[in-house]
Amino acid sequence: MQEAIVARKCFIVETKLSPDNDVEIVIESEDGTVSLDDCVELSRIFEQKFDREKEDYSLTVGSAGLDQPFKVLKQYVKAIGTEVQVLLRDGRKLKGVLTGASENEIRLKYTAREAVEGRKRKETVEHEDSFPMEMVNGVFPVVTAD
Numbered sequence: 001m002q003e004a005i006v007a008r009k010c011f012i013v014e015t016k017l018s019p020d021n022d023v024e025i026v027i028e029s030e031d032g033t034v035s036l037d038d039c040v041e042l043s044r045i046f047e048q049k050f051d052r053e054k055e056d057y058s059l060t061v062g063s064a065g066l067d068q069p070f071k072v073l074k075q076y077v078k079a080i081g082t083e084v085q086v087l088l089r090d091g092r093k094l095k096g097v098l099t100g101a102s103e104n105e106i107r108l109k110y111t112a113r114e115a116v117e118g119r120k121r122k123e124t125v126e127h128e129d130s131f132p133m134e135m136v137n138g139v140f141p142v143v144t145a146d
Contacts, residue, residue: 010034014026
């Protein structure tokens with residue numbers, strides 16, 4: 001099945017198996033969006049590998065939702081250069097451009113309104129900071145209307 005996923009230029013984000021044998025496979029496209037054809041084809045290939053007479057299961061193949069946080073490093077890497085929302089474990093929410101990602105940390109370029117010494121009003125200050133993955137509670141894509 002992995003060969004078929006790679007051939008369709010996709011990767012697995014998550015697989016779930018419930019106690020009732022409900023199988024859910026979540027995929028994402030390497031260079032675009034997951035199509036219905038991708039889901040149908042991968043579902044068909046999966047079903048060829050298992051005999052429904054021997055295994056009673058239900059199968060769902062779907063794309064990673066835009067309202068779901070990133071789960072695998074490939075999602076972070078794919079999103080470098082795009083706008084994301086980051087939820088930190090200390091309760092902060094930051095919106096900015098993801099400038100880097102590794103297994104250990106993410107880099108985010110963002111602006112914040114801050115008090116600046118010698119000024120009466122808060123000013124917009126640009127930051128580019130690294131956040132260890134232990135500090136990150138979730139990173140979500142930001143969808144903009146065209």
